[in-house]
Amino acid sequence: MKELPMPYKGMKKLLVAMIITVIAILLFMDKCTTLNLTTADIFRQKSLNDTLSLMAKPQSKHYEIVPLFGDFPVLYDSLKNEFYVSNKQGLAKYDHLGNLMFADDLAHEKYTSVFFFANFTPFVFAEHGVYDFSGNKLIYHKFSEVLNAKNEITDQDFKNIFEKYYQTADLVMYDSDRNIESHKETEPMYFRINDKWVLLFAQKNETRFSHTGSNEMEADTIGQIDFKDFPAKFANKRLMVLKDQKRGIYSTKQVGEKIDDDYLKMYYTQILKEQKLDYQTTDEVKLIAYKKEKYYFTGGYLDLPDWIAPSFINNAYFKLSYRNENIFFKEKAVKYFSDSKSKDDLYLYELPNHLKSKSKIAFLHYALDLGGFADESEDGVDPIIKNAGLYIVKQKK
Numbered sequence: 001m002k003e004l005p006m007p008y009k010g011m012k013k014l015l016v017a018m019i020i021t022v023i024a025i026l027l028f029m030d031k032c033t034t035l036n037l038t039t040a041d042i043f044r045q046k047s048l049n050d051t052l053s054l055m056a057k058p059q060s061k062h063y064e065i066v067p068l069f070g071d072f073p074v075l076y077d078s079l080k081n082e083f084y085v086s087n088k089q090g091l092a093k094y095d096h097l098g099n100l101m102f103a104d105d106l107a108h109e110k111y112t113s114v115f116f117f118a119n120f121t122p123f124v125f126a127e128h129g130v131y132d133f134s135g136n137k138l139i140y141h142k143f144s145e146v147l148n149a150k151n152e153i154t155d156q157d158f159k160n161i162f163e164k165y166y167q168t169a170d171l172v173m174y175d176s177d178r179n180i181e182s183h184k185e186t187e188p189m190y191f192r193i194n195d196k197w198v199l200l201f202a203q204k205n206e207t208r209f210s211h212t213g214s215n216e217m218e219a220d221t222i223g224q225i226d227f228k229d230f231p232a233k234f235a236n237k238r239l240m241v242l243k244d245q246k247r248g249i250y251s252t253k254q255v256g257e258k259i260d261d262d263y264l265k266m267y268y269t270q271i272l273k274e275q276k277l278d279y280q281t282t283d284e285v286k287l288i289a290y291k292k293e294k295y296y297f298t299g300g301y302l303d304l305p306d307w308i309a310p311s312f313i314n315n316a317y318f319k320l321s322y323r324n325e326n327i328f329f330k331e332k333a334v335k336y337f338s339d340s341k342s343k344d345d346l347y348l349y350e351l352p353n354h355l356k357s358k359s360k361i362a363f364l365h366y367a368l369d370l371g372g373f374a375d376e377s378e379d380g381v382d383p384i385i386k387n388a389g390l391y392i393v394k395q396k397k
Contacts, residue, residue, distance in 0.1 A: 034292050034312070048289060048317045051330045054366060054387050058329040059396060063322055065329065065364060068390040069100055074251035074349055074363050075120055075239035077134075081358050084133065084239060085390065086114050086253075090124055091133045096359035098394030104138055106131065117253055118211060119173050119232065120223035120239040125190060130197045134237060144196040151186065151204050158203055162230075165191040165198060172233040174202075174209060174225040189227075222252065222259060222272045241272070242349035242363060243279040250274065251349045251363065277352035283322045283362065285346045287333065290314040296334055296370065309337040313370070313384070316344060322362065322393055331366060332385055344368060348393075362393040 052058040057066050070085030070092040077084070081096040089112040092103035106112055106124065113125040122134040129142040148158065166172055171192035177185070187209055191198045202209075208228035210220045216228050223241070224232050242251040248261035250272060257263065264275055296311040316333035319326050333344040345367040351359065372383035 034294055045289070048328065048330075051317055051328050054329055054331060054364075054391055058327050060322075060325040060327045062395055063325055063327060063393060064396050065320070065327060065391050065393050066098070068363070068392050069103055071390060072251060072254045072365075073117055073120070074242055074390070076242060076351060076355075077122065077239055078355055078358075079236055080134075083359075083361070084122060086117060089114050090131065091122065093122075093133055094361075094392070096361070098361040098392045101136070102133075102138060104131070113175050116176050118176055118223075118225050119234075120241070121173065121234055121237045122239065123171075123173070123190075123237070125173075125175060125188065130190065141195075141197050143199045145198045146201075147198070148186075148201040148203070151201070153203075155203060162189070162200065165193065165200065166230050169193045169198075169233065170235055171237065172230075174227055174232060176211060176225070219269050219271050222270055241274050242351055243274070244347040244349050244365075245279040245281050246284055247347060249347060254365075254367065274352070278354070279350065279352050281350055281353075283320075283348060283350060285318055285320050285348050285364070287316055287342060287344055288319050289317040290333060290335075290342060292335075293332075296336075311336045314342055316342060318344070318346065320348070320364070320393065322348075323360065327393070331387060332368065332370075334368065334370060360395055364391040364393055365389075366391070 054065060055067060057064055059065070068085065070087045073086060075084045076082070082101070083094040083096075083098075085092050085094070087103050088105035088107060089109055090104040090106035091114070093101045095101055106114075106126065109126045111127065112131075113119070113123075122132065124131040124133065129140055132139040132141060147153065147161065153161065169191035171190075173190045175188045175190070177187050185204050187202045187206060189200045189202055191200065208216050210217045210224075210226040217226070224234065224238075226232050243249065244251075250259045252259045259270075259272065261275070264270060264272055291314060292312045293315050294313050296313045312335045314333045314335055315330060317328065317330050319328055331344070331346075333342040335342045345365075347365040347367065349363040349365065350356070351362075366385075366388050368385045368388055370384040372381040375382040
């Protein structure tokens with residue numbers, strides 16, 4: 001066999017080098033610039049071009065996603081088949097079909113128990129009374145008595161009054177000191193006796209409450225503050241949480257550390273009654289396609305240029321599989337350079353399996369937060385992610 005002429009060998013090596021260079025350039029452009037090559041429109045299903053954002057109410061044949069009037073926690077009344085969400089200082093209430101029944105943000109109140117929402121009940125405690133959201137309309141009860149407001153009761157008299165009220169009341173709830181004037185240095189205790197509410201302030205610096213972390217209490221039930229030897233009385237008014245089964249997160253308040261299965265394993269004295277329930281589901285939210293939109297700047301002015309270790313804000317396309325139907329929608333996601341997958345922070349909260357037949361709704365939380373920019377015209381912040389918030393997945397009318 002004859003050897004190839006030297007010029008031909010050189011041309012072959014040059015061609016290979018050029019091909020490798022072109023591939024390297026294309027890979028660089030695809031991974032480090034905002035040009036879309038592997039994520040170009042031609043590689044995406046044409047049907048996704050008409051996909052709606054969450055605020056535009058995307059839908060399938062029988063279901064739709066609609067914006068929710070409220071915030072976490074998301075709680076459920078299993079007896080009345082109704083849902084509650086916080087609404088600033090008040091609550092918003094939804095029926096089993098996802099229709100808003102009524103809402104009140106209680107903006108006129110100085111403070112309310114919704115700030116911490118320490119007790120999972122439909123009662124909101126304020127400075128002078130109680131708002132009862134449990135019925136078909138909102139009812140306000142002014143406190144019939146307010147006792148020990150100035151710590152004027154002796155320890156023995158307090159013991160006698162407390163035990164008398166505890167035995168007589170059908171509902172007993174304790175709250176944190178956040179729900180009173182800060183200078184009082186005490187905790188409020190609420191008793192419903194013959195349909196009238198009494199507010200009794202605990203003695204100053206009392207530590208026998210479960211939420212104080214006292215060594216005198218062996219456990220702390222999430223959604224219920226207890227007093228040593230005298231647990232709260234919720235009767236049939238206790239509300240329960242939903243769960244995102246895929247991530248193990250419960251629908252408690254989402255500020256600070258979220259309550260999930262890992263949290264409950266780590267802090268074993270924290271008890272969540274719903275943890276033992278079965279939330280297994282085939283419903284899920286999946287990112288199915290995306291397109292780079294722009295760089296997401298994550299550092300300071302002295303950092304390297306964006307294209308050296310780029311993070312991107314993407315136009316992302318999602319599929320919500322819910323009760324054997326698919327709802328497609330689009331929102332933003334972020335792809336950090338150091339992460340293998342895009343971050344979308346989408347969560348789907350559902351009832352446990354033994355209650356799913358009672359209500360065909362779920363709650364979708366789009367929680368992506370990338371900060372924002374100062375908006376002088378609005379005297380606030382213009383968020384990068386516009387549509388973050390809570391949504392209801394419900395049957396179409």
